[in-house]
Amino acid sequence: MPAPDVSATARLAVFAPLENRGRAETITRRLADAISLGLLADGEQLPSEPELAARLKVATVTVREALGELRGQGLIVTRRGRGGGSFVRAPERSERVERLRRRLHDLTVADLRDLGDHYAALAAGAALLAAERSSPEDLEHLEEAVEAFAGAAGAERRYHADGRFHVEVAAAAQSARLTREEIRMQTEIGPLLWLPGADGRTRRRLDRQHREIVAAIAAEDGDRAARLAREHVTEAVERLVELHLGLVEP
Known part of the structure; x- marks a missing residue:
């Protein structure tokens, strides 16, 4: 299906x-x-x-x-x-998580920050263009993506819902190339970003950030949309760096 x-x-x-x-x-x-x-x-x-x-x-x-x-x-x-x-055939969660933890262990803090810089720039650029180009249908898809994340039960569904939210922002920018790059970045760093998990407070913050980004896009405020998207990604990368340090430090 x-x-x-x-x-x-x-x-x-x-x-x-x-x-x-x-x-x-x-x-x-x-x-x-x-x-x-x-x-x-x-x-x-x-x-x-x-x-x-x-x-x-x-x-x-x-x-x-x-x-x-x-x-x-x-x-x-x-x-x-x-x-x-x-x-x-989607991989089993346990199999995927173990593979991701091994990959995170092998990365350096410099690697993670470099990936984070690339992803933050991409997310900000997509949000800026979405504010300039999105159609009413795009905004409807963004709202649906926001609600899908808010209502997602379990870490796996929340991860997929968060990833789809970012892909929909790129799609709203009306650029197939940008959307493909967002998909590529989501699969490169997106699963890693969810390894630290998300407690109730973090989930509520992520939900609020999603809603603020969509509101800025709907208001055609590209500068605000870009800033919020960049901050959203940067915070997630910082949580990942903390988990990485916990894995590699004795």
């Missing part, structure tokens, strides 16, 4: 044509990112190989190679026969 609370603009970015004769590893990374972020839901059927090739503007054999790599990673399963096809 399709992933919930995701705008058509955000999903189109997943299947947008690749640039410069896209290769199998590019397709693999893009689809793996979308699965990790929840833009492609567990159990969802992917388009057929010919349809994917047509959407991405690559050869069918390139798509076949990418799907084979995704199967090898355990991110899709392929069923033969009537009603068959390739279906998304």
Whole structure:
């Protein structure tokens, strides 16, 4: 079934044509990112190989190679026969958390701050453009994303809802390239940002920040939207740095 609370603009970015004769590893990374972020839901059927090739503007054999790599990673399963096809298989939470904790341990504080700077700049730029370009439909999707986070039960659903919120901000900027970069950054640092967890106070603060960002976008106040988005990301990175130091210090 399709992933919930995701705008058509955000999903189109997943299947947008690749640039410069896209290769199998590019397709693999893009689809793996979308699965990790929840833009492609567990159990969802992917388009057929010919349809994917047509959407991405690559050869069918390139798509076949990418799907084979995704199967090898355990991110899709392929069923033969009537009603068959390739279906998304989202990783188990325990498996994913352990892998993320190992990755966080191996990063340095400098690595995290560099990632955080990149992500904060991206989030701020997307919010600024969204304030200038968003349509009433975009604002509706943003409000839905805010409410999805507020009503999400459990860390896994909150992580996906938070990630989708940021993707929707980028989608509201009316830039497929920016949306794809947001998806890539979400999958690179987004899961790490949720490793520290979020107590009730933190969840309420995140909810308030989401609402303030959307309000600034709706008011067409780009400077405020950008500042709030940057602060939102910077705070999350600081929580992650604290967790990292706890993992590496004896």
